[in-house]
Amino acid sequence: MSGDHQTLALVLFSLFVALTLAITAWAGRRRRGTTEEFYAGGRLFSPMENGFAIAGDYMSAASFLGISGLIALYGYDGVLYAVGFLVAWLVVLFLVAELVRNCGRFTLADVLAARMRERPVRIAAGTSSLTVSALYLVAQMVGAGTLVSLLLGGESRAAQTWTVVGVGALMVVYVSLGGMRATTWIQIVKSVLLMGGTITLTVLVLLRFSGDFGQLLTTAAARSGQGPDFLAPGLRYGGDWTARLDFISLGLALVLGTAGLPHILSRFYTVPTARAARRSTVWAIGLIGGFYLMTIVLGFGAAALLGSDTVRSSHASGNTAVPLLALDLGGGAGSTGGTVLFAVVAAVAFATILAVVAGITLASSASVAHDLHASLRREGARRFGEVAVARLAAAGVGVLAIGLSLLARDLNVAFLVGLAFAVAASANLPVLLYTLFWRSFTTRGAVWSVYGGLVPAVVLVLLSPVVSGSPASLLPGLDFQLFPLENPGLVSVPLGFAFGWLGTVTSREEPDEDRHAETEVRSLTGAGAV
Template sequence: MSLLDPRTVAFVLFAGFIAVCFLLCIFAATGQDNPTEFYLGTSGLSPMQNGLAIAGDYISAATVLSTTGTIAMAGFDGVLVATSSVLSILVFMLLMAGPLCGRGRFTLGDILSERLSERPARIGIAVVALVVTMPLLLVQLGGAGSMMALMLGIPGSGAVTGCIIFIGSLMVCYAALGGMKGTGFIQIIKTVLLLLAFVLLATLVLERFSWNPATLFGAAADASGHGDAFWQSGRQYGESASGRMEIISVQLTLAVGAACMPHITMRLHPIRGIRAARAATTWAVGAVTTVLVLIVIVGAGATAIVGARTLRASDPTGSDALLLLTRALDPDSPSAHRSLIFTIVACAVIATILAAVAGLTLAAAASLAHDVLAKVMFKDRLSPDRELAAARAAVVVVGVTAVVLAIVTQHWSRQVLISFTFAASASALAPVLFYGTMWSGFTITGFRWALYGGLALTVLALTFSPTVSGDPLAVFPDRDFKWFDLRNPGLFTIPAGFLLGWLGSRFGRRPRHSQSPASSETPYATHTG
């Protein structure tokens, strides 16, 4: 086998990435003898490192694959979706940096229990954290398994299952060994690799069109079948009133929901002070904006080079756009998985997914171990060593559960899981975070109404939406019991979540005495700003 054979290159690149990540996690684990070091990292990261780590958490497989496909299929509507990710970081850092950074807290439960009744606040946050992170874990693991099997040229669902187990095992090892600092290093490497991969693709695309973006976008419009209207809003969901409401709902949900995901908010806890948070924001916004600009170029290139008809025939959602583009850019290769370009891009995508699932697993395990076990069940009776052991055991439990469910659901539609994750985060977590950190009148009744009410409304709206039935791409395409027209319910469920939080706080029963902030202080929180 030639040294330049794509399979050899794939093995070398991926093995190198795994080895470097293990070394970084071992380095991060050195001296981890209490929960503060595991959850926060006592040495900390620089603003640049924190910014790249935050950017890595934001850029998921959905960003890389789905956004590229949406731009390739829907033009300007895909650009609007990409813009929502940058807006999300700005909302996240501007509103949440002050309340969440530099306070030595481990989880959102620590923050909210300072002002609300500790037990229901911690249990509620832990439940919703697991509910919103698990579907995204399933999507990422399923996508990683499929991509890895394709990259290695191993056909069949059994190969995908084996790859899911392998990726899941790495995920558990990285999160349990490296903790917050180790997964941060992995996010930084992932961000750099992804930037390099998309710079390569964008360069090859622009070279085809004489380095002129205007020529590229014009060719994409011609190949789309819509002409100049391709770069106008309305291609993805139509130009009707419901279609315009849909795109607004998607943008709102992504902007708010991504900002409140537990693995994102967890990145703020170790940052020391507002000044460092602002510096990290600059790096994060710069990295994410650069990647998204490159994704716009690559998505337009997929339409211009491959053609909308071919993209639609392969996958109506456009998720295969990146794969088909790599094959078109390397026409001498006999198949996609033997393309050197595809091998490089696939390694970057798998690295993206692996970093994302490690962060998600750590966030879910932190809520389970710290909020439920250490603070509710044992009520500060766990020693630092035992809490650290519980945190690592929780990583294993969450990881194994995610792998099993990912194998079972590998053939399911991923769109409903992605829609649920961000809609639930925006409708349930966003109201309690905003009210809990910025409104002194927020009560535990308002917390319950917003958290569980927003979650219930999201489940109800999605169940009876075109995402589940009544549409060729729905979970049950042969049945039709929909009555809610929007595929993404955030336009209605997000305001409803905020309204429920306000109503519950104004008219619900108030506690006789407030929870003292001192009572919720973690005994190991020495890492303060």
């Protein structure tokens, strides 16, 4: 990219980073140092504020960069990602939001511990939440590396590396100094910027085709190199039985995974009541729905105006489709309009990544400090404050995410998020639904449900084409692929439910009817909720 692109985009990057650091400093001065303030922002956010923050947490680099890129490369099959991400919110709205807010305090494990023996379920849920968060963080940081690499002239591995390291350092600062209050306001600002940028690009794409969406699709199909097949199912997930099963597996993970994402569940604790949690979800669905409709226009717009081959030549997985589209819409390379629009879009995408990684890191540090550390600490060992442990955990999670991101830098970010959703749907959602709705559920069933979904999901990913066996794998020089599907959800999600049932029916533990009744009343009415 030209020096003008680099300079302007870097200035906008710097302005957003300065704004977010100012928000963090402001929040840091206002916090009281309590766990409720650090994890939940004092539960003082309104439904609208929390709805914008949820949308900001959810509309990630996978959405803005990855989904549009997949649509530009694979047409109809890429749209399936957007549909899956959006439909998932119906599960959240009707089955999870209010009940989780009433039953827990800060994390998923709080909901389980309301009915079960505390130590084993906290260890299991904390481990699962940390795994999901790490996978999700990798996707965001890979997106950041891709953006800055494009900005600095293509496949600059050094730029990718330093960007990933910088994003990791910033997310630790946000969480350690500002906690949930700073993270929430960063996500609200990011949500407004992202919606503004996406609306602008969508309008410009439609103006190019005089508002005729049919013409847009026809042109996209013609320039994709695939013809009418570009607008029909099967380009990516068609053909043999493996590809079709992979599509079913992906859809299952996307629709069920959102309700098990730790950083989404933690957002319901930042409002004062369950009613506010439900209204937050409605706000979020409106924002997220509009956003995903626009990503469809952007994806087909990139295929129509740039051509799928151009998108693929810039980045094999399509992660740079939207920035390149912005460059073309502004007047092309070398034009003032193109420079400005490209820089704005790149800065908005970078803001998206920073906001999302802050939310995920906070959820990760809460799992470590509130669940794992409190449960694994030996009797008589020196006690550290929970907030202090959470801050140290944020640094550890940052180092882990940086290492994994550098390994996975060439994969599509939407695909990486799909893996995180698969683990969340396999390990977190079954145990959550069983705890809320099954009277006979036991502690053994809860622990078996978590590990029975988590372990198969992770193992199947390691034995899948994602890791080895093909030129596009993480380890292309090795081949220990045994599982044919790229997404494990089709196998691991049913296993999570099956192991929860098996652990319960084989348990000698008698279900605690009183605790279940108390949890049921609390979840439905809010009586006794924190």
